[in-house]
Each structure stands twice: as C-alpha cells, then as structure tokens.
Amino acid sequence: VAGAMTGFPSPCGACKFLRRKCVNGCVFAPHFCHEQGAAHFAAIHKVFGASNVSKLLTGLPSIDRREAAATISYEAQARLHDPVYGCVAHIFALQQQVVNLQARLESLKAQNYAPL
Numbered sequence: 051v052a053g054a055m056t057g058f059p060s061p062c063g064a065c066k067f068l069r070r071k072c073v074n075g076c077v078f079a080p081h082f083c084h085e086q087g088a089a090h091f092a093a094i095h096k097v098f099g100a101s102n103v104s105k106l107l108t109g110l111p112s113i114d115r116r117e118a119a120a121t122i123s124y125e126a127q128a129r130l131h132d133p134v135y136g137c138v139a140h141i142f143a144l145q146q147q148v149v150n151l152q153a154r155l156e157s158l159k160a161q162n163y164a165p166l
Contacts, residue, residue, distance in 0.1 A: 063087015081119035
C-alpha cells in the first residue's frame with residue numbers, strides 16, 4: 051500500500067511509475083502497491099492512460115474499485131499481448147476448450163455404454 055495510505059514516504063506503484071508525489075486519498079494507492087504496482091500500472095498507462103483510469107475509478111463506488119482495477123490491469127496486459135482482441139482472445143480459446151472437452155466426454159460416454 052502506498053506511502054500516502056500508510057504514512058511511509060514511498061509512493062504507490064502508479065505514482066512511482068508516473069514519478070509524482072502520492073497524495074493522501076490517491077485513487078491508485080489501494081490497488082497498486084509500491085513493490086509490484088509500477089510494473090502493473092505501466093501496462094494500464096500505456097493502453098488506457100492514467101487520466102482515463104483515474105476518472106473511471108473515481109466515478110465508481112469505493113467498494114467496486116478493487117475489482118475494476120484488477121479487471122483493467124488484466125485487460126491492459128491482454129491488449130499488450132493481443133492488440134486486436136485483448137482478453138476476448140482468452141475467452142474464445144476457453145470456449146473452444148470447453149467445446150472440445152464436451153465432445154471428448156460424449157465420446158467417452160458412448161464408448162463406455164457401447165455393447166461388448
């Protein structure tokens with residue numbers, strides 16, 4: 051957790067990445083720790099921009115911000131890996147895996163019930 055939140059002099063990961071002072075009430079501080087937050091925030095900043103993410107998080111009820119920050123981070127990483135489809139590529143791959151496993155299961159059931 052950031053220095054502004056704990057009283058320590060170190061900024062949160064987002065403020066560290068942006069090279070700015072982490073102020074009390076920083077919207078990023080609860081979601082981007084000092085140690086790993088800068089690396090996670092770098093992708094978010096590159097894909098969405100710090101200002102856009104700040105506005106988005108600020109506009110949400112505080113109870114929803116943690117999940118939103120994690121989702122934004124996941125999507126940013128996916129967009130860097132696949133700029134066209136982002137996390138949708140993961141969803142398609144998982145859906146295809148489910149279809150393949152269902153077909154295999156049906157095949158195994160059919161073999162198991164076949165007369166000898």
